[in-house]
Every structure is written in structure tokens, then in C-alpha cells.
Amino acid sequence: MRTILNVIWLILAGLWMCLAYLLAGLVLCITIIGIPFGIAAFRIGIYALWPFGYTAVERRDAGAPSFVGNVLWLILAGWWLALGHIVTGLVLCVTIIGIPFGIANFKLIPLSLMPLGKEIVPTDRPFATR
Template identity: 45%
Template sequence: MSPLNLLLNVLWVIFGGIWMAAGWLLAAVIMVLTIVGIPWAAAAVRIAWYTLLPFGQQAVRRDEHRGREDIGTGLLGTIGNIIWFVFAGIWLAIGHLITAVGLAITIIGIPFAWAHLKLAGLALWPIGMEIVPNDEIERRRAFGRP
């Protein structure tokens, strides 16, 4: 992680990133309690970690990153995303949007507001996405792979 990304992540946690990560973890716990929500819970925990430290990483489509489809990027992934959207996605997205508006009021909060907007989009449709370090994405692009 670059020094700039480290600084941004530390500021992110101090200025409220921890609360949205806690929201993702709460969603994961609720999903585990339902038993049928365990597959969504695993994704929510991964995204909670990304929400805690978003700078230096990106959420990318798994089929584009790996070059092949899997169960989460096909029809079952779409059905899973619709279920996720109804039960958890809309609420997490609203939380990210409210936080983004509050941060955008200040000049220094604009990069953090932008990160919350990206996370709000991810909250709506997370299945089939993968969290990848920026340097891995750059390395793949340098070698001509998606």
C-alpha cells in the first residue's frame, strides 16, 4: 500500500469509515442467522473489509478480472443480487449515500464522499464482484489482460 493510500485509509477510518464497515458486518451477521443467507454473508464480510480500507483497492467484475464466468456472474448471481438488493443492498446503499452527502459538504471530505458513492453502487449489486488491489489491476493491464 502506498503512503498516500495508507494516509487516506487512516483518515477514512477516523472520519467514519468504521461505521459503514460495521453496517456491512451487521448485515453479514443477520444473513448468517437466517442460515439461507450464508453465501451473502461471506460476500458482506469481504466488502466490510473493503469498506474499512477502500483506498488502494477496487471492486471489479469477477468474470472480467478472471476471464471466465462462474456461478456468481451468471443467472444465479443475478438472482442472488436481486434478493440482496431487497433485503440488505438498498439499506447499505442509503447509508453510504447519506454519509457521502455529509462528507461532500466539506472540501476535505470530497474524496471520501466519492469513495462512499462507489461503495453505494457496490452495495446494490455485490455478487459477482471481487476486491482487487490496484497494483494487481495495473499489472494485468500492463500485460494486456483485462
């Protein structure tokens, strides 16, 4: 079932959101300071491409640097990526078939706003850490 949902997601929203994250990652990687943010954007872009069967969990070793990084992320890229999820989610919720995919878009908003200090793991082991 996850594969079917992921394929439909890929067609309806995943490809476009993944491209947005990849573009953000490329722009952020222009400077040395932005490279960690670019890597986070690439990581979330892959998650946005194929989200069903995975979840984002807090990393236990994340601390104050993650918080500071998240504030910078929010200013640099997070707000417009979250806006993309909101618009895509609302458009998908117009149809009955698209409602689960719209909800999936809304679930990606917190991750798009504050990605640092989070890890993406399979849903069958949500408490796994590195």
C-alpha cells in the same frame, strides 16, 4: 498516500460503514440460505474499512445465479447499505477535506447494491481473477 487516505477514511466513515456491513452479515447468516449473502457482506465490510488501493471488478465466472442473488441482496440488505453510503457521502461532501471521501462513498454504492459476481483486488492489478 494510500495509507494516509485510509486512516482518515477509517476515522470519518470506514469504521461506521464496516460495522453496518458486519451487522448485515450477522443478520444474513442466521439462516443457511443467507450465509452466502453474509459472507459477501463481510467481504465488502473489510473493503469499506480500508478502500484506498483496492477496487471491485467483475468476475468472469459469475452468471445467472449471481444476478438472482443480487436481486435478493438488494431486497434484503443492499438498499439500506446504499442509503448509508449516500448519507455518509453527502455529510462528508459538506467540507472541502471530506469531498474525496464523499466521492469514495458514492463509488461504493454500486457494490453495496449488487455485490455478488464481483471481486475486490488491489488497484495495481485490477484485471486479476482467481
